[in-house]
Amino acid sequence: MLELPILLVTDGVLLPSTRMKIPVRTASNLAMIDSCLFNNKTDPYSRIVIAYKQENGNSKKVFPIGTLASIEQIVCWSTNNSRIQYTLNLMGTARVEIRNINIPLCKVKHLESITGDINQKDEIEFIETAKKLAILFTNEGNSLITKLKIALKDISMAPFDELTDLCMSLLPAVSYPEQLAYLSETDISKRLLMVTRHSKSYLKARSMAVLEIRPEDSKIDENIVNMLEKLRGTRLIVPPNNNNSNPKRGSRKNEIDDLFQNLEAVGLPEGSVKETIMNEFEKFKNTSSNSPEHPVLRSYLQLIADLPWNVSTPDKNNIKESRIQLEAEHEGMESVKKRILEFLAVKQLKQDLKGPILCLAGPPGVGKTSVAKSIATTLGRNFQRLALGGIRDQSDIRGHRRTYVGAMPGRIIHALKLAKSNNPVILLDEIDKLGSGPHGDPSAALLEVLDPEQNNSFTDLYLNVPFDLSKVLFIATANDVKNIPSPLLDRMELVEMSSYSTGEKLKIAKNHIIPKQMSQHALSPDYVSFNNESILNLIEYYTHEAGVRQLERVIGAVCRNVALQVAEDINGGNVEADVFSKKANYPIQITNAEIEKIFGNQKRKKNTNIDEIKKSNEPGIVIGLAWTPVGGEVLVIETVASAGTGKVILTGSLGNVIKESIQVALSFVRANATKYGLDVSQLDKTDLHVHLPAGAIGKDGPSAGCAFTLALFSLISGLNVRKDSAVTGEKSLQIEFVDNVHELIQKMINDPMSEVAAAKGTNPEPMSKL
Known part of the structure; x- marks a missing residue:
């Protein structure tokens, strides 16, 4: 023992x-x-x-x-x-x-095996079956196949107990209890019969799976059905074996009966809708299965049966829980959260409230799509997303008429079919990227979809019957609302989403991005640790964006680098049990030095000349604030005068709007020179050069007009402008206030200024928050 x-x-x-x-x-x-x-x-x-x-x-x-x-x-x-x-x-x-x-x-x-007398017929049948298995598995590269082939070449030298064990181990569809029964059998002759039976069942099931034979087409036993189920990966239903019955008899009648029951179960609207659909059903009943129209009618009626005509998911009306969930999932976005909670409050008071149509507008990466998903989760509704970018065919929205070959319903109806409810949240992603083409204008097709007074009877060309969309909550996203046609924009409630501040990006990185990336790269806090300083370093000097997509990519790159270090440290590239390398000091601390090793030098340099400008008393230099799609920027405006012919030289990769702002500023200075006691008599003999540093970066927009005016006043008068203050405002004949003050003030905090000058009438709320 x-x-x-x-x-x-x-x-x-x-x-x-x-x-x-x-x-x-x-x-x-x-x-x-x-x-x-x-x-x-x-x-x-x-x-x-x-x-x-x-x-x-x-x-x-x-x-x-x-x-x-x-x-x-x-x-x-x-x-x-x-x-x-x-x-x-x-x-x-x-x-x-x-x-x-x-x-x-x-x-x-x-446990010794019993070698009894083996029936010659059973022996021949086993050998033939074993040879078929060897041929079947030849290309699978299994070492057991080679061993089996060698044994079959000289049966007299190979013991049957080894042959049966080899064959049994090759069969992939033998159940665990049957394997144990075979293992416990000591009689080799009985083992041989067991292997032959399982092998023949497997070979027959394999041939049926390859030839796509249905189980009802042959007389097969339960063992073959079980193996066929495992090979095909699906459950098979075998009808009772009746030699006098035709397996195809009644299949057409069953198809019609099942379809009729499905149509009755969905609760079609009474009136013209139900009448039209039942007429199509009668036409389907009278159409031969060999007719080309048969599959078209069947697909149409099956779609009708799959649509959620009367299926709605109950809304969650707990405002307190919804507020907690929104706060946990998203940083900032106060206006968006407030609008969602307002909808929930009104919904709680008015149960038959029509779904609002929101348009979330903002730069890429600020979380428009994730907010839409959170709205669906908060309401307890199903969610479907329609990518509208690049669509140029109105049939994508309204569907194709069934007279065309390969006709399909539009994306709206298809989304409702997938949602399985008539009140889902449907996201119309990138609605500003819609285009028009020779097949119509999809933005015009959306007018009916997004009009609360009309979408209760939206008619898809494929369905050819109205469908009620009034319970659907449509949410559109856009980067630039200027590209949305006015009639379409008029039907939506615009909710603007500004870029994230540095503090918000820090919270998002700590609470969402880092845990997500660590999970995706099989890391844990035991392996890697980020501190606030390193995260801020990534935000300020390795990304330049309004949202957090690039930040997520660079954090993912850091996690990949850590995963490589961990993998090399644990095994040194070798997974053998006797190979162990020294352990690293975990968790790996991500410092600024580590970040520089991974990414190299900083991609964006800090504006180091701000401090020098603050100390200078040179006239003609003003610090302004400008808004860009990726957030606010500190704008240093430099002006110099030289002998010339009265030309104005503009440099620094300036756009048309900002060039016009400079011309307006110069005209304002000339027109008001007497009022402010300026001597402009020499301007016709002087060239003015206006330059904005960082010439490789394009600059445009109207919000620096006030700063240009102040710089020219300073240059002509010789008076110094305070360098610890920043200026923003559009210049016309008067100073105009500008939007996006939150981003401008945030940038002022990053490059500290003691004061900011803005036009009277500028919304003070963002300033008070900061």
Whole structure:
């Protein structure tokens, strides 16, 4: 009797003369490997016993017969919590009877096979089946195939117990209980019959799967059906075997009956809608299945049956929970959150409220799509997204008429079919990217969809019957509302989403981006740690955006770099059990130095000359604030005068709007020179040069007009302008106030200024918040 380590498994049986890889997961098996295979230095075990657990009511019992196996290789690897796990490469050597178990060891006795007289007919049938298996699996590169082929070349030299074990191990569809039954069988002749039966069933099921034969087309037993189900990966329903019945009889009638029941179950609106659809159904009943119109009518009626005519999901009206959820998922966006809560409040008071049509407008990456998803989650509604960018065919919205080959419904109806409810949240993504083409204008087709007074009877050309869209909550997103046609924009409630401030980006990175990227790269806080300084370094000097997409990419790059270090440190590129390299100091601290190693020098340099400008008393230099799609920017305006012919020289990659602002500023100075006591008599003999540093970066917009005027006043008068203050405002004959003050003030905080000058009438709320 042998005393050896025991490995408990719950699926898959290792037979003698075959190999198997067994992953080790459970605590008892891990403890066995550590105590018996690694820590036993004096006499480590080279063999183990594979014991099999089987269901016994509500508990699992160890099967009395196991497999003696030799250990060929131990592979170790680690998960994201740095816990070492193992995979054992084993070779089965013999059947054993398990007498006594004392974890991690057990006592076993060899189980001898009984070699009786094998019927010659059974022997021939087995050999033919084994040869078919060898041919079938030839191209799969399994070492057992080679071993089986060698054995079949000289049957007299190969024992039948080894041949049967080889064949049985090749069959992929034999159930776990049947494998255990085969393992426990000591009579070789009975094993031979079992293998032949399973092999023939598998070969027949394999041929049926390849030829796509249905189970009702042949007389097959339950064993073949089970194997066919495993090969096809689907459940098969075999009708009762009746030799006098035609399997195709009644299939047409059943199809019609099922379709009629589905149409009745969806609750079609009474009146013209139901009448039109039932007329189409009558036409389908009278159409031959061989007619080209048959599949067209069937697809149409099936779509009608799949649409949620009367299916609505109940709305969540708990405003307190909704507020908590919105605050947890999104930083800032106060106007958006307020609008959602207002809708919930009105919905709670008026149950039949029509869904509002919102348009979230803002620069890329500020979370417009994620806000729409959060709205759906907050309301407890299904969510569907329609990507409208680049659509130039109105049929994408309204569908195709069924007279065309390959006609389909429009995207609105298709989204409702997928949503399985008539009150989902449908996101019309990038609505400002719609275009018109030779097949119509899709933005015009959306007019009916987005009009609350009309969309209760939206008619898709494919359906040809009205469908009520009034319960749908449509949310559109856009980067530039100027590209949205006025009639379409008039039907939507515009909610502007500004760029994130640095503080908001920091919170988003800590609360959302870093946990998400660590999860995607199989990291945990035990491996890597970010601090506020390093995150701000990434925000300020390695990204330049209104949103956080680029920030997510650079944080993902940092996580990939850490994952590479962890992988190299754990295994050094080798996963063999006896290869261990030294451990790193975890968690890895992401510092500014580490960031520079990964990305190189900073992509954006800090405006270092701001401090020097503040100390200077040179006239003609003004610090302004300008708004860009990626947020506010500090704008240094430099002006100089030189002898010339009265020309105005503009440099610094300036756009047309900003050039016009400079011309307006100069005209204002000339017109009001007497009023302010300026001497402009020499301007006709003087060239004025206006320059904005960072010439590689394009600049445009009207908000720097006031700063240009002040710079020219300073240059002509010789008076110095305060350099600790920043100026913003559009210049006309008067100073005009500008929008987007929040971004401008935020940039002023990043490049500290003590004061900001803005036009009278500018909204003071963003300033008070900062």
